[in-house]
Amino acid sequence: MRLTRWWRRRSLRTRLTVIAATAIAASVFLSFQVASELLDWELRATAEDQLRADSRVLAANAERAGLAQVELPPYPGAGRLVRVVLPDGSTRTPDGQPALPPVSADAGRVVQGVAADLMESGDSDDDGFFVYTLRAGGGAVQVARVADDSPINRFGLGMLLIGLLCVACGALVGRAVARAGLAPIDRLTAAAVRVARTRDLDADIPDEGGGEIRQLIRSINDMLAALRDSRLAQRLLAEDTAHELKTPLTSLRLNIELLIRLDRRGTLDSALPSESRTRLLHDLGAQVTELSTLAAELTDLARGDVSDENTELLDLADVVVAASAQACSRMPDVEVALDVDSVWVSGRPAALRRAVLNLIDNAGKWSPAGQPIEVRLRASGASAVLEVDDAGPGIDAADAPRVFDRFYRADSARALPGSGLGLSIVQRVVDAHGGRATVARSARGGALLRVDLPAVR
Known part of the structure; x- marks a missing residue:
């Protein structure tokens, strides 16, 4: 948790620097592991090949002279060690040579003729040996070499120094790359701060x-x-x-x-x-x-976004009927004739009801006595089409483009009650539902307000 909090408090530039240095350190460590294994395998293979070659030479001499009389090469002071194992299990070694590990049970089977040869290795910290046993002259010859880890240790030390240098260089490069890469972000931040400060x-x-x-x-x-x-x-x-x-x-x-x-x-x-x-x-x-x-x-x-109510699947016919009933209660002298079909839409019920009510209220201002407002709802293709038709004087062609603007009222409507916001609210609701509102002249000479909304099939 502390590490997480510390990391979250760091700047993006610091994070990029740490990530770059960590990636390089991980790459160097992985490379060191792989290279160490390859080097160890190569050194081991070379040592074993050399032991086999030396054993064959000594075995050939033992075959000619016999295990008891074969001349053993003098101990050079370091490197190769030799030993002859007689059939009775006794051994011969050159004078002055360090003692080898006791003959193992597996090597004893080679002496007895059960196996032809055997490669053994002991990698303890005190006495690590590679010992190769080869059947010869009724017994066996052994050639050994002390396991030397110093090349790998020197290689590891060199890789460690190189790794530290690479990590340091990687941190510097990561810092420089982060600074260059984040320069546009810095300028963007400065510009955003300037806008927030000046409100420009x-x-x-x-x-x-x-x-x-x-x-x-x-x-x-x-x-x-x-x-x-x-x-x-x-x-x-x-x-x-x-x-x-x-x-x-x-x-x-x-x-x-x-x-x-x-x-x-x-x-x-x-x-x-x-x-x-x-x-x-x-x-x-x-x-x-x-x-x-x-x-x-x-x-x-x-409100901007019409309302905060949730969108739901609803029958638009129910909304139109409810809005018409509300309009009749507000305008008892106006008759509303309904011709609606069931059409399902996805929308906000209260917002749609307010839009339909505003359309009917607008038509009620113009509809003459004895002439009903016709409200029609039908499905047309992938749309729900709502039409509100009145028998009033209609809307002039010059006023039609601005009918849905805020506070706009035609010259002929300025003496009538209203704020000029009703149809603007209709436009806002229709836009929020992905629909379209238009105005035209009806067959009765009045205004025909039409709303198209996406229908749900």
Whole structure:
């Protein structure tokens, strides 16, 4: 756990340096192991070949002169050791030669003629020997050599020094590579810190580097562009909201100031007849209702992602029927004619119901008395098609492209109640569900608002 915490606290540059040094150290260690085994195998094979050659020479002499009379080569002081094993198990060795290990049971079988030869090795720290036993003259001859590990030890020491040098060089190279490789990241970090400090979202980060670095820089620039668009949309929403609130608030303030002024003078009853007072109170109520509607629609619009409710599989026909019932309760004088088929979609129920309700409310403002609003829902290919048809004056061609814009109201609609946000919320809901909203002229001369949503088969 401590090592994990320590590692997580290190910088990326330090991590790369440690990884590079560790990789080189592991490579050197593995190379040393392989090279040591190969060197040991080669030295052992060479020593055994030399023992066999010397044994054959001594065995040939023993065959000619006999084991008891064969002349043994003098001990040179180091290196090769020889011994003759007679048939009775006794041995002969050159004068002054160090003692060899006792004749083993396996070597005894060679003496007895059970086996032709035998290669033995003893690798103890005190007396390591290679002993080759060869059958000759009714007994056997043995040639031995002390196992010498000094070449391998010298080789290991050399490899250790080289390994340490390689690890040090690897750490330096890893540090340099990390510094060069992370230079774009350092510049990217400095640019991001500068943007965070100055709040200047217009300062794009220079596109440099390659591969993942370039992709990261482009992603951050895309994020900055999205933040710029969000800030612009926020500012425009605030400006549009202030503009839309100005008129009803001004009218509300003037009417309330009039009532207060007349009340202070004590001339409220005489200066404001009952009919005028009723009309003024009615205007005040309408203005308060308009402000409440505007506040509710601004709340819905400010949510951004329509709502936080989960997406589920639902029958859009149920949503349309529920929204129509709610619209009829709000507009009792307006008739809604339903012609809906069952079409399943994947969506957010409350958001879709609000969008359908806004479409019907919009049509209710224009639908003349005695003319119902026709709401149709059907499946068309891979889409669920919802149409809201009214018999009103319709939408002018010049206004059609901006019908779904925030706060937009045609000149003919400015005298009607509303904030100009209803269809904008419809557009937001439809976009969030991967659909499309369009407007056209209906066969009855009014507006035909159409929503296409992906259907689930």
